[in-house]
Amino acid sequence: MKKISVIVPVYNAEKYVRETLESLKAQTIDDIEILMVDDGSQDSSPAICDEYVNSDTRFRVIHQPNSGVSVARNRGIRETEGEWITFVDADDQLTPKALERLYSMTDGETDLVMGSVMKFGDVPDEVIATVTGKSRDVFGKILNPAPWGQLFRRSIITDHQLAFQENLAYSEDTLFVFAYRQFVREYATVEDVVYRYRICADSATFSPNLMKRSTHHMLASYEFQRLAKQQTDPKAIAILENIRNYLAMLALQEMMQSPDKENIEKALRRQFDDTFVKNDIAFASFDVLLQQLNAQKK
Numbered sequence: 001m002k003k004i005s006v007i008v009p010v011y012n013a014e015k016y017v018r019e020t021l022e023s024l025k026a027q028t029i030d031d032i033e034i035l036m037v038d039d040g041s042q043d044s045s046p047a048i049c050d051e052y053v054n055s056d057t058r059f060r061v062i063h064q065p066n067s068g069v070s071v072a073r074n075r076g077i078r079e080t081e082g083e084w085i086t087f088v089d090a091d092d093q094l095t096p097k098a099l100e101r102l103y104s105m106t107d108g109e110t111d112l113v114m115g116s117v118m119k120f121g122d123v124p125d126e127v128i129a130t131v132t133g134k135s136r137d138v139f140g141k142i143l144n145p146a147p148w149g150q151l152f153r154r155s156i157i158t159d160h161q162l163a164f165q166e167n168l169a170y171s172e173d174t175l176f177v178f179a180y181r182q183f184v185r186e187y188a189t190v191e192d193v194v195y196r197y198r199i200c201a202d203s204a205t206f207s208p209n210l211m212k213r214s215t216h217h218m219l220a221s222y223e224f225q226r227l228a229k230q231q232t233d234p235k236a237i238a239i240l241e242n243i244r245n246y247l248a249m250l251a252l253q254e255m256m257q258s259p260d261k262e263n264i265e266k267a268l269r270r271q272f273d274d275t276f277v278k279n280d281i282a283f284a285s286f287d288v289l290l291q292q293l294n295a296q297k298k
Helices: 017-025 045-055 069-079 098-103 154-159 172-181 210-229 234-257 261-277 286-297
Strands: 004-010 032-039 059-064 084-087 112-121 126-129 150-153 187-199
Touching: 004 017, 004 069, 004 098, 017 032, 017 045, 017 059, 032 045, 032 069, 045 059, 059 069, 069 084, 084 098, 084 154, 098 112, 098 150, 098 187, 150 154, 172 210, 172 234, 210 234
Parallel strands: 004 032, 004 084, 032 059, 112 187
Antiparallel strands: 084 150, 112 126, 112 150
16 A cells, blocks of 8 residues: 555646646655546646656556546545545645655554645745644644645545535535544644645636635535534534634625626525525524625625
């Protein structure tokens, strides 16, 4: 069994993917595998992936029809074998010795290892997630909510049948991270920056499709509420419900930013009724949330 499986979903990433793969190629730890899942790219990304497969035995690639980042990540989990799994986006980078530093903190009791994250690109370089120490209190504070810059124990993912939700294009990664954390006995951290997160205008995070973002954020908020209802730890419940409320408010903010506000409001109201009311989940009414948002704007 490999020590670490690195899963890289790739979609039309020719502008940056070579820099990403070079950062992976430079990793110093032995016995890792790097699986690129080309999700139906229409640019030169597939050829770049093939180039690395032909030059370094640690690299493998799967070419599949475009199905979305969650499908790509889930396939990566199924098609790899490492004891630990980490995820790298195709426009981001690992720092030198990142995997070596993370792996140095693994042991029999540790189920999650995290390092610090730095943003770069169209913004000044800045460390946005700094973590230190070792703890069993996984829900004591909100740590890095994204799947990158971390090592996940494969056996937890497989034993509990965890996966990225394939019907979501936004917040699906945070949902996976917190679903995983409920099974963590202990986490360890390294203060070193291990991951460089690129901020750029053409990133999916800044997609102008407000209708899609709004509805997916509302769906994700429902999933966080469902996850919260499964918990007994008050800290876990509080954090998950705070994320739920944040995502619901984010969905409403995106609705109010849209020039097609009326149609998005109708769609979100239907979505709200379908997920929260019909599933008998305690939540403020849609109109109350709108009032709260309008009050914040005054």
